[in-house]
Amino acid sequence: MNIKALDDAAVGRFWADALGWGVSSEGPGVTNVEPGDGFVWPELVARLKALGATPADVGQGDAPWTVLADPEGNEFCVLEPREIHRDTGPIARVVVDCADPRAMAGFWGEATDWTLHEVTGEHAVLRSAEGVGPYLEFRRSSDAKTVPDRVHIDLLPYPGDDKAAEVARLKTLGATDLDLGQGDVPWTCLSDPEGHEFCVLGSH
Template sequence: MATRLVQIAMDAQDDSAVGRFWAEALGWGMSSEGPGVTNLEPEGFVYPDPVAVCIDVVAVPEPKTVKNRLHLDLATTSAAHQAELVARLKDLGATPADVGQGDVPWTVLADPEGNEFCVLEPREIYRDTGPIAVVVVDCVDPRVMARFWGEAMDWTLHAVDDDHATLRSAKGVGPYLEFLRTPGAKTVKNRIHLDLRPYPGDDKEAEVARLRALGATDADVGQGDDVPWTVLADPEGNEFCVLTPR
C-alpha cells in the first residue's frame, strides 16, 4: 500500500479572497465544492496528478497568530521574472514579510491574511516544477521527518542531512516537499496542512493503521465523527489528513 500528497489545505477567514489571490498568483482556476471551501488547481488539470499539488482554502473563524510552519516557495525562470512576479504579487495584495531571513536572494512575502511565502531566485532544480517549486515544512529534526514521510508516501527521498530533507513524486514531476530545520517547536494548530490520498482500490483504514504504525498519532482539530477523512499528526505534531482513495 501507499499514499501520496495530492493537495494542501489552507485555513482562511475569507476563503474566497485568499483563494482569488492564490489563483491569480499561480495562474490557476478557482472553483468551490461547497460553502466555505475554495478549490484551486491548474486549468485543464485532471485530479489527482502529481504534476501539481492543488490547494483547498477552507474558511475558519480564527485569525492567524504565529508564523506558519508550512509555506510555499514559488519558482522563477530569471532575475527579470522574479522581479516581475514580486511586483505582480504586491499588486494583488501581497506584502513584504520578515521571518528573520536577512540578506537572501529570494523575496519573502505574505498573502492578504498574512500567510508567508517565498519567491525564489532562479534555480535549475526547479525549472520543471510548475509555479510552486516547494512545499516547505519547518521542523526540529529533518532526519526524523524524512524517515516518517519517506515511508508514509510513495514519493522519492532526494536528500537528507541535519538541516533539511527533500522528497518529490516518484514520477519526477510537480513540486518538491522539503523539511527545513528551524528553531522552535510547533505550538498551535497549523493553518496549512498536507492532504494525502491512497490509490484507487486501497483500503483507507488499513492505510491509516499503517501510518499510525510508522509514528502518526490521532489529531482532533474539531472535525467531528461524520467526515470521510481521518486527521492524523506526524512525529512533530503537524496535522495531516488521509482522504478516501481516488
C-alpha cells in the first residue's frame, strides 16, 4: 500500500508508531513502514490521537468503529476486535470506494490471485489464498472519482515472473497505462477499470 504525502517522514513515523512497526528509507522522499515487534490493542483510539490523529466524519453515523484521519487527512477506521480479523495483523482491511464492487472484485481477484470471500451489490471482499494478511474490500460509492487517489496499491510479481509479461496480463484484464510523469522508474503505473491508480513493481 502506497500513501502520497507532503511530508513522507512525518506520515511514515505516524503510521509506524500507530502500527507498532519500524521505518526505513530507500532514498529522499520515500519512507517505508514495515512490520516490527508488536501491536497493542487497548486504548488504541486515545493512543492514535496522542500521535496526531484527529476525529473524522465520513457520514458513518452510529457505526461500531471510530473514524480518524492521519496528520495529512487520510481517513482510516479503528475497528473493535473481531474474530474474522484475528490473524490479519494490525491492518485488517484496505477499503476502496467504487461504482461496481462485483466488477472490481473480478478484476482484482484475477490481478492478485486472491480468493473472493464475499460479494454483494454493495461490497466485495478478497483475501490472499494463503489466508494471511489484510482483506481487500470494495465498497459501492455514488461519488465519482475526480482526483488521483492518495492511497494506492503496489503489486509485486511472483518470484521469477517477468514484470513486462505481468503488465501485459493485467492489461488483458482491463488495466490501462497511466502517465503520472513518473519518468524512467523501475515500476509500471497502471489504472484499474474504474481509474484507480496502481503500480507493478520490479522483482526484488
